Amino acid sequence: MTTSGNTASVKAAHTETLAFIGGLLLIMALGLNLRPLLASASPLMEDIRAATGLGYGILAWLTTLPFLCMGAVALASGRLHRLLGENRGIMLSLAAIGVACALRQLSGTGVTLLATALLGGAGIALIQALVPGLVKRRFGSRMPLVMGFYSASLMSGGGLSAWISPRLAEMGGWQLGVGIWWVPALVTLAGWFLIFRRRGAPAANTAAIEGVRPWRLPRAWLLALFFGVINSGYSSVVTWLPQYYQELGWSAVAGGRLLAWMTLFQVLAALTMPMIAQRQKTADRRLLLAISLVMQLIGYLGFLFMPTSLALLWNAVGGFGLGACFSLGLILALDHLPDARAAGRLAAFMQGFGFMLNAMSPWISGTLREMTGSFIAAWALLAVGIVAMLAVTLRFNPARYPAVMRRAAR
Template sequence: MNLRNDTDLTKEGSVTSSFGLLGGLALLVMLGLNLRPLIASISPLQGAIRADTGMSFQAVGLLTTLPFLCMGLVALMSARLAARLGEGRGVSLGLMLILFGCLIRIINPSGTALLVTALIGGVGIAIIQTLLPGRIKRDFPGRVPLAMGIYSASLMSGGGLAAWLSPRIAAQTDSWSLGVGLWFIPAVIALAGWLWKVAQPRGSRSPVAANRLWRFPRAWVLALYFGIINAGYSSVIAWLPAYYQQLGWNTSHSGLLLAWMTIFQVMAALTMPMLAQRQRGIDRRMLLSVSLLAQLIGYLGLILLPGPGALIWIAIAGFGLGACFGLGLILALDHHPEPHIAGQLAAFMQGIGFMINAMSPWVSGALRQATGNFIAVWIMLALGAAAMMALTLVFRPSQYEKLGLEQA
């Protein structure tokens, strides 16, 4: 990677300097709200979708798997993506793909169209998620944990809002396709806000370094870690409502569980990075361990006492999942002070990590198909959380400078 200082950054403009900290954070919220509805709106309506389209559990699982797979593949191409498009046009393209993906679901409510739009929208989500972490580190110096927390919280809020509203929209309109498709509206709003505030002038490019991080063991460790600590999210949003529908809950009430979980995800996404902001130094191991322990307790609760303690276990697991996403990104950005190298490391971590995330709902669907219930899914996620608690110990900040990442 190239360590040179970037004199061209002024061409991009800083969110913070151009219209203030609050404006920059508001823009992060607008963007984050669009990054999960295309995925999270499917789960509460999967019964109606399967009945209408004839899709199997595994095929419906692909509607979650494909966007996460796109997130991984696009993140691995982040250097070329940013060099060709720049952040302004890249984020604009991402929002337009989300917008069109949702619209197609309204126009053509078929199983094939759902799979195609999962790819289209997944690419859009992936582009935005790949470009934002480096920009956050650059545009919010000294406030990276705060900005990352707000971004993470808005991302999870969008998923929870979709899980809550989609079945209600479908019930009111007697159309599941409107329930999963009307999320083009926030994409239009976010696109207008992005173009108005920070879109790049034509011809401007975001300087990026060559991505050779695959040569560094730490990059792979971070990628594995990020993938597994967040794998629960993709499986939970795909199958939690179906799990409780199997236990006798109706569609609306089971969809509310994701909204309930989102409340605690958002709380964690805000409070845990704020604690990281306040702590001395950049040792995130304690916060990450607490977050993973919360996931483990939540999954064990879903296995042992799913009925009586449903809201408790989902709240605890949601808190752990909400904290891990933002803290995982902060952990990667902590590894190097230079924004472009840190951004490339975060992109590589997300690339491999989201591929792991992509496999989680597909494997979960296969386990459900093979066993007839979801207990094996929660056992798999619990084992993953326990293993990552042990791996957390290797992230000692005193070793970061010895990793040689500046040579990438």
């Protein structure tokens, strides 16, 4: 009897481990599909500009439009979740990303690029809005660890596309470089359908979902501002960093390679910082956030004063700060509420307005470039924002979370 019981326990543990690994791999596959639409065009901006005749201000909308979609869809994620459901919403989103990339490969007009930025951006946005609540619900106490792997895979997708796309463009033109990313979207869609098509999400805690009204909470607005500013650098960097270095004499391939180098450290940060957060005895993320913000600041100062002599160093340090801020920012929001769906709704609100702020960053940077003839003003503005957010970090004392979130249940 004891032997039988032990065998059953071992089998149950084995099954649980396999389920965890399978779920984690699917979450990571989702993340890999969320940045190629943005990052693949970055090292090819000059080719796209020459082929379409678009200026810097218009080209910035290739990044701005997806981030605006991320914000708008995140704010409507509660209604979309009820309308589509978790699994169907994710599958439709993967299909939208795949179709957008395929259209870019087929048609290289400026109109197509902008339209697919909207279509693909909507798909990216819905996945990003659904994943935090999904992870907190499915993975429980392992949430910080899984969010770290998700963030790392998200940034890996951006880095891989920035590295691979220029090489594909050399072989088959820039449309192949920006369009081939329909392939991983299709593969992930097939995997999600095969594994999760019969798994429905548990019944919603309607009271928790309907009771949380983030727009009534000053803390929710503070989180949105904080998340938006600390991640604004990513949208500007992924859009303009290769172009900045091309203006300093680097090639398109070298610029894409530099963005991929930065992404390596974003991935490293997205993995290590949540692992440290997982081991913390409390939910106090202030020290980790401060370290991450200082590293971003060092990167921007390097871009300003010594961009070429120590390019690898500034991109490594700044990339680590960017990667850490994204994953810690999501964990920070989820820490505020114990209920998974309520915390997911808060995280969606934070991402909604946060990504709208992100959306303006590449446009502002591109406009400053046209006005001043250099990206120096853009890096300086990002550095000022980071200094301001270092002061805001002091307010995220977990002992205060119950008090600042009390109105959420009213």
